[in-house]
Every structure is written in structure tokens, then in C-alpha cells.
Amino acid sequence: MEGVEENDMKQRLQELQKQLGKKQLFEQAVSTISSLFTLSYASASPSLQNLFYTVVCRVATILKARYTAQGFWTSGLQLFLEAEKLVAQPSQKDHLRKCIAQTKEHLSELDNQAEGVERVQNQTRGYLFEGHLTVDPEPPQPEWLVQSNLLSAMANLVPATTSEDQTGNSNTSEEAARILQGLVDRLDDIVPMFMDEGSTAPRVPPASKEVVAKLPVITITEEILNKLGTDAECCICKENLIVNDKMQELPCKHTFHPPCLKPWLDEHNSCPICRHELQTDDHAYESRKEREKEAEEERRGAANAVREGEYMYV
Template identity: 70%
Template sequence: MERKEDEIKQQLQELQRQLGKKQSFEEAVSSIRSLLLQYYPSASPSLQKSFYSVVCRAATILKTRYTAPGFWHAGLQLFFDTERLVSESSERKKLQDCIAQAQDHLSEIENQPENSTSTENRPRGFLFEGHLTVDPEPPQPDWLVMSNLLSAAATLPAGQSSEENPASSNSSEAAANLLRELADRLDDIVPMILDDAPAAPRVPPASKEVVAKLPVTTVTDEFLAKLDADAECAICKENLVLNDKMQELPCKHMFHPPCLKPWLDEHNSCPICRHELQTDDHNYESWKEREREAEEERKGAANAVREGEYMYV
């Protein structure tokens, strides 16, 4: 019996990981419900706690990640089933709160108006080939805006003194205005000017060797005393409790190891500060080095545009 319960706990752990993925959430909830109804009534207190924990994790993930009604309907049924089975009053109260929140969320969705934008407030159309369109005029693409600005700047006459040409002061003012506009759009212009590099590659998983060496700390009373009362794992959003295992990244942020590994496999960055870990992909590491050098070039181009603006002020 003990071996069977260990297998069920492993299944619950795997299903808990699947809850974090949008495409597998509903299927994972359905599997948890099936196991719950089949095994919870005769389960040991330890296994019952595992069931309760994974149901609470499903509630947390729903509140922090998903809004689609299908996910909340699935969660609501899971909360109903669990609330009927648990015996502890605190657990029943928690599940009743989850049920109420799910019902409120679904009620809000059902009561949303079909068209929240009235006809009176709808943006007017624009003329296109002699006809007035129904939709508002779309914004010009960035490349066209940049092209127009740079073309206008190129047509400005060479700077002359106001004594030689009284109109030169107007030209200088126009140049200053154009340079200000160019500076305002600098973040968009500079990448277009220097856009010889290929698009950023997908970030490979973190190096297994690097991840294996990340230190793991057990949460103690002293550890909790140094943190806020609401300290949590930023990935699963669960509050830290005594004896939790926490793995520390080089940026000093800490997470549950079962949460951190799949996150690093998919994103390879700290969920809080976006610090990247080293990968085993030589091509990607070379690209990062080239990108650092290109960033220095972008900064140089930005400074050049700003210095040009100051000359006309």
C-alpha cells in the first residue's frame, strides 16, 4: 500500500508541473480529479495532504496566470470535489474561498457586455482611394516614419550664419526640431540603421552542469524570520514554509528546485531579474558576445545623434 501511495504522489508531482503549462492545464486538472475521487477517501494522511497541496497549487496558478473560462470551470469542479472530501475545517474553508472566487470570476465573464465600445465613441474612419472606411486609420509603420524623418533631415541646407543668409536661422530651427524628433525615436531608429545582425535566436536551456552546481538551501525558522511574512516562490507563487528546499541562482534569487528546473529549460533566465545562466550552446554564447559588441555600437550612434541635437539648440 505504501508503494502504491508513493506512485500516486509521483503522479501528483508530475501533474502539478503540467498545471503550469497552458496547453496541459485542463487535462492535468481532469487527471487530478480522477485520482482524488478514486484514492482520497482511503488515503493516508500524508497522501491526503499531497492531494490538498496540488489542489491549492491549481488554485494559485489559476489566480495568477489564466483567465479563460474553460480553465476556471475545470478548477471549480476540482474545488467542489475536494471540498466534499476534506475533513479539516481550515482546508474546507480554504476550498470554499477558492469556489467563491471561481464563481465570481466566471460570473464577471458571463456578465461582460458583448460590445464595450459604443458607436458614438468609436473612432472615425479615414479616406482611402476616395472612400470613407469603417475602421480608423492605422498608424504608419515604424520604417515609414523613420524613412520620412531621415529624408527630411537629408534635405536640410548646409548650416550658414544668419549674417550670410537671414533665412538660415529658420533652417537651423527646423534642423533642431528634426533632430529632437529623431532623438525621441532613437530607440526605434538606431536598430534600423544597424540592423545587419540576424534576429535573436531562441535562448537554449541552461547548462546542466551549471544548474547542478546551484546551491540548495533548506528553509528553517531563522531563514523565514529574515524574510517578509508573504515570501513566496516567484514561479509557483506558493508561500515558503518550514523545510522547503530553495535553489539559489547567481543573482541571489531563490526558487523551489522542481519549479526552477522546467523554468530554466524553457526560459533560461531568472523570473525576477532576467539574469541568464550559461548554456552549452557554443553558437548562442558567441552570438551573445557579438550582441554585446553591437550594443556598444548602438550607444555610440545614440550619443552621436544627441550631440548633433545639442549643436542646434
């Protein structure tokens, strides 16, 4: 492959690598990369072959970090299988085989989930209501009723289990164990019933959309990457940074991929590194936070005054 053609191919691969980060372009980009790999890899120079391999690895990283849909992983599997046949370096072959195994495992899990949903849908649909068999499936019990029934059953079985243990009958004990397991499975839902809601810290609301939209976006250059080091990564998806990556900067100066940062802020609303919190659209939460800040400042002022008074009388 001539030098001009190689430069054109490098530019095309870099452009396709950018497209991988856009959900609507991902599958088409992977398909194009696979075709280029098949047609041009064998005749490419070692540097271009390394770029091909880097782009394929980027596909694997993005799949694990961002996408779960079956179509994305199917297209990725086809690329990994094609690349594994063509690369010559043993370390690259080993890595691609791991990618293939992980992809097949993920696709198998998706198939099992789909089969489980189908089995549920094929179960008997009708249920008895006021003496008549309905056509629609029985609606699920509300969570509070499920929890109440479990707690009531356990309360009734505890005395019976104690008396049955003395006679050697294990049926009640087995029933108690079954219900106890049900309680354990729902522990996260049941525990809050026994806790004072006022004593638990409320969930932090998501960051303001306007604030997030105004966060600056920087492009990783060779100079920036050299300063950060070769091991620099987005701390959310753990993906190594490369030239031309777009990174969004928080007020604390830490940066992350925009597609990684938004869902993180919706869920946690804090910097994954230093826990700096962004402003929210919840006025009640912001007012309470401001009052707590003022109260903390007052407590510090009072503590300082006490210390100064003690110092005067020493």
C-alpha cells in the same frame, strides 16, 4: 488503503503535479486529480490527504500565475468544488472556498468580455462613404488622428469656455469636460508627442533566444529546498517552490520557473531581483551599450586623474 497502494498513489499525484506546468496536459491532469480525489481521498491516510490538498492548491496557484483561458479555469472550478465537499479541516475548507470564489469571479469576467465583443459585432456595420452605405464596418481612425482631433477640439473649446463662464451657460463647459476626460484617458499615448524622442530612454530589446536557451535548468531537491527555506518562491509568479520544480538560473545566480522567466525577459530583459541584463540580438542596442560603458569608464578615469592631481598639489 494499504501502504503499497498509498505509495503508488503518491507517485501518481506527484507525476500529475508535474503535468500541471505543461499547458497541453493541464486540463487532463486536473480531470484525473478530480477523479482520484473523489475515489481515494476519504480512505486515504492523513499524509496522503495532505498531499491531495497540496496538489489542489498547486492547481489554484498555477491558474493564477500562468493561465487565463476559460477551459482551464472551468476544470479548476470543478476540482475545487469536489475538494471542498470532501476535506474536513476548517482551514482547508476556507481556503478552497476562496479559490472557488476567485475562480467564479474570473469566469464571470471572461463571460462579460465575450458579451461585450458580441455587442460590438452586432452593432450597425455599414458606414457612409462617398454617398454610399458600405457593407463592411468603418475602419478605426488611426491613433494620431484621434489624438489630433482631441487636441484641436480642446484648443477650440478653451476660449469659448472662458467666455461662456461669464454668461452662465454650462453647455460648453460640459463639452470641454467631456473632451478633457478623453485626453486624460489617452494621456499615455499623447504625452510622447510633446517629448523629444532622443531624450527618452529606448525600450530594452528582449533577451537573445540563444542566450536564454543556454541558461542552465536545475531541479529543486529536498536538500536545496531545506537550504532555501520553506518560504522560498519564484519571485515572478510568487509560487512557493516544491521538490522536483524546474528552475532556470540567470548569470547572477537567481533562479525562476522557465515558463515565468521567458515572458519576463521578453518584456524586461533583466533579473527581477538584481536587474542584471542579458545579451540581446539587437546589434545597434548592444553597440550603443558598449559605447556608453566605454564612455563611463573614460569619465571615471578622468575623474580619478583630477582627484590625483588635486592630491598632488595639496
